Amino acid sequence: MRNHGFICATCGVQYPSSESPPEHCAICEDERQYVPIEGQQWTTPSELAAGHSNLFRHMAPGLTAIGTVPHFAIGQRAFLLRTPAGNVLWDCLTLLDEATIEIIEGLGGLDAIVLSHPHYFSTMAEWGQAFDCPVYVHAADRDWVTVPDARIEFWEGESREILPGIDVYRLGGHFPGASVLHWPEHEILLTGDTLLITPDRMASFMWSYPNNIPLDAGTVESIAQRLRPLAFDSAYSAFWGREILIDAKHVIEESAQRHCRALRGQPNVST
Ligand SMILES: [Zn+2]
Numbered sequence: 001m002r003n004h005g006f007i008c009a010t011c012g013v014q015y016p017s018s019e020s021p022p023e024h025c026a027i028c029e030d031e032r033q034y035v036p037i038e039g040q041q042w043t044t045p046s047e048l049a050a051g052h053s054n055l056f057r058h059m060a061p062g063l064t065a066i067g068t069v070p071h072f073a074i075g076q077r078a079f080l081l082r083t084p085a086g087n088v089l090w091d092c093l094t095l096l097d098e099a100t101i102e103i104i105e106g107l108g109g110l111d112a113i114v115l116s117h118p119h120y121f122s123t124m125a126e127w128g129q130a131f132d133c134p135v136y137v138h139a140a141d142r143d144w145v146t147v148p149d150a151r152i153e154f155w156e157g158e159s160r161e162i163l164p165g166i167d168v169y170r171l172g173g174h175f176p177g178a179s180v181l182h183w184p185e186h187e188i189l190l191t192g193d194t195l196l197i198t199p200d201r202m203a204s205f206m207w208s209y210p211n212n213i214p215l216d217a218g219t220v221e222s223i224a225q226r227l228r229p230l231a232f233d234s235a236y237s238a239f240w241g242r243e244i245l246i247d248a249k250h251v252i253e254e255s256a257q258r259h260c261r262a263l264r265g266q267p268n269v270s271t
């Protein structure tokens with residue numbers, strides 16, 4: 001049965017079915033997010049579906065980005081990866097309407113859903129039910145799950161094979177379980193906002209993106225180190241236009257150094 005629980009209008013995360021909206025959204029009250037000045041706002045799945053749709057955009061062979069229009073909540077995009085071993089959805093969207101289900105079913109359905117971190121938990125339990133597939137969340141972020149579901153699989157450790165040729169890696173930082181998805185055959189890294197691609201097509205490493213609170217240099221060095229063994233050429237983050245299409249591995253390494261230089265008070269520009 002579909003969950004008709006209230007949805008936080010600021011982060012897009014759903015809560016269990018209830019007569020009246022919850023008092024608080026734990027995700028928005030955390031320092032990494034925010035409660036708007038007008039106070040906590042709620043919506044419902046039917047209200048959301050009445051005014052929004054999902055659009056699908058080809059990004060690279062086998063890689064389709066999905067986003068909700070007009071803008072809703074955080075505004076992240078999800079990615080559908082079509083591989084010989086099956087289809088994977090990276091991150092998730094709050095809006096799951098019939099059109100979205102029919103289109104994805106037409107493309108072969110989903111074999112797994114993988115979440116980078118709690119800001120995109122959205123209606124992930126509903127997606128898992130609709131496509132009858134496991135929903136992978138790192139165990140370190142278990143306490144942020146708002147709607148428990150038997151399909152949510154908490155993975156542990158530093159990496160996990162999702163399907164042959166698709167692996168998730170925990171980098172930490174933004175959240176203890178913050179992760180990236182690696183598709184070695186296509187040399188693609190999907191970053192969520194575990195690291196965010198910036199307008200100058202480099203990367204930033206923040207603890208809070210809306211509030212601009214950076215990660216410390218030690219954590220960023222550890223993220224860079226964890227990425228070093230992975231081969232990739234392009235990197236796609238959670239937002240439209242925020243991607244690096246060539247030489248992403250080198251650019252992200254350089255971005256980590258830039259971030260650490262800034263935190264240490266070392267000059268970033270040559271004079
Ligand atoms: Zn919220």
Ligand SMILES: [Zn+2]
Binds near residue numbers: 117119174193209
């Ligand atoms: Zn986030």
